[in-house]
Amino acid sequence: MLEIRNIDAYYGKVQVLSNVSLEVGKDEIISLIGANGAGKSTLMKTVMGLLRPKKGSVIFQGEDITKIKNTKIVSRGIVYVPEGREVFPEMSVRDNLEMGAYCRKFSSREMKTHLEDMYEIFPKLGERQKQLAGSLSGGEQQMLAICRGLMSDPKLIMFDEPSLGLAPVIVEDMFRVIVKINQIKKIPVLLVEQNAYMALSISHRCYVMANGMIRLSGRSEEMLEESDVKKTYLGG
Ligand SMILES: Nc1ncnc2c1ncn2[C@@H]1O[C@H](COP(=O)(O)OP(=O)(O)O)[C@@H](O)[C@H]1O
Numbered sequence: 001m002l003e004i005r006n007i008d009a010y011y012g013k014v015q016v017l018s019n020v021s022l023e024v025g026k027d028e029i030i031s032l033i034g035a036n037g038a039g040k041s042t043l044m045k046t047v048m049g050l051l052r053p054k055k056g057s058v059i060f061q062g063e064d065i066t067k068i069k070n071t072k073i074v075s076r077g078i079v080y081v082p083e084g085r086e087v088f089p090e091m092s093v094r095d096n097l098e099m100g101a102y103c104r105k106f107s108s109r110e111m112k113t114h115l116e117d118m119y120e121i122f123p124k125l126g127e128r129q130k131q132l133a134g135s136l137s138g139g140e141q142q143m144l145a146i147c148r149g150l151m152s153d154p155k156l157i158m159f160d161e162p163s164l165g166l167a168p169v170i171v172e173d174m175f176r177v178i179v180k181i182n183q184i185k186k187i188p189v190l191l192v193e194q195n196a197y198m199a200l201s202i203s204h205r206c207y208v209m210a211n212g213m214i215r216l217s218g219r220s221e222e223m224l225e226e227s228d229v230k231k232t233y234l235g236g
């Protein structure tokens with residue numbers, strides 16, 4: 001589905017990614033964990049064509065997209081939900097969702113079906129569809145940002161630290177929604193998280209990044225057991 005091959009990326013003269021390779025298969029949830037500053041967001045920006053790698057390539061559905069423009073990458077079906085729940089606060093919940101589908105020329109009937117799908121995944125958004133997005137709680141805004149990303153019916157979705165700043169109960173809800181998206185809509189997920197324990201518990205496989213390099217990778221179940229991973233990333 002998505003194959004990142006031997007990427008080197010720089011901000012100016014500073015190298016931020018070194019020989020990074022990562023793969024997301026059909027139907028998989030892949031987590032990418034690692035400390036603040038490791039290079040996780042930079043990797044996502046590279047996939048989205050927002051930063052050009054100096055070396056390496058990004059292959060999506062068998063095609064090389066390394067040099068393709070960001071807007072073209074979006075229309076090929078990769079959705080990126082960045083850090084910091086960016087919703088349009090002065091617009092209604094429903095209008096926010098419809099914005100997510102702007103690049104697809106959906107008929108009003110298709111639009112309705114997609115909205116209903118979102119309200120099924122997260123019923124609160126249905127109850128509050130006319131409310132201004134800015135009046136939602138932090139957790140609900142994050143859910144709205146996620147559902148807005150889903151509105152375009154993506155082929156792959158990437159989440160950047162969706163749990164950041166959310167209360168623990170809401171974090172659990174949100175991870176449950178991510179699993180649901182993967183299972184019901186059959187969308188592969190690349191999940192970037194500092195909440196390593198949660199990310200490992202819902203993902204099939206995992207990559208651990210430090211200082212711009214992939215240090216470890218494997219099945220998430222096994223990583224949860226691994227004593228080194230526990231010590232370094234799960235707090236003992
Ligand atoms: N726009 C930028 N310009 C210069 N350096 C940046 C920029 N964004 C991030 N960095 C640096 O690149 C490194 C990796 O950052 P980032 O990919 O955001 O890490 P993570 O998402 O894992 O926390 C950090 O050292 C960060 O300071």
Ligand SMILES: [Mg+2]
Nearest residue numbers: 040041042083
């Ligand atoms: Mg980041």
